[in-house]
Amino acid sequence: xxxxxxxxxxxxxxxxxxxxxxxxxxxxxxxxxxxxxxxxxxxxxxxxxxxxxxxxxxxxxxxxxxxxxxxxxxxxxxxxxxxxxxxxxxxxxxxxxxxxxxxxxxxxxxxxxxxxxxxx
Numbered sequence: 001x002x003x004x005x006x007x008x009x010x011x012x013x014x015x016x017x018x019x020x021x022x023x024x025x026x027x028x029x030x031x032x033x034x035x036x037x038x039x040x041x042x043x044x045x046x047x048x049x050x051x052x053x054x055x056x057x058x059x060x061x062x063x064x065x066x067x068x069x070x071x072x073x074x075x076x077x078x079x080x081x082x083x084x085x086x087x088x089x090x091x092x093x094x095x096x097x098x099x100x101x102x103x104x105x106x107x108x109x110x111x112x113x114x115x116x117x118x119x120x
Contacts, residue, residue, distance in 0.1 A: 050117055054109040055101045062097035
């Protein structure tokens with residue numbers, strides 16, 4: 001039994017060439033999208049790092065503010081705990097300043113981030 005075919009060999013080759021052209025276009029489009037997404041991921045990593053540094057700066061600023069406030073308080077010597085109390089207070093206020101910076105209570109980190117990232 002003989003099967004009749006409407007396609008000649010030339011027509012099959014043309015269809016195959018069209019298919020490979022479409023594959024190449026698809027591959028190029030996929031590569032372009034991949035490059036764009038990698039670029040966006042890189043920018044978001046930079047943004048995350050900038051936000052982290054801004055929060056760290058706010059924490060340092062708040063910690064310095066606490067130290068100045070503590071130094072203005074008169075110490076009588078009667079209830080002072082000595083060196084161990086000073087170390088504990090330093091550690092305590094350091095953690096308080098970090099948590100205040102992370103929760104954006106003062107907003108200093110946000111302002112610094114906007115200034116450095118040129119975003120309004």
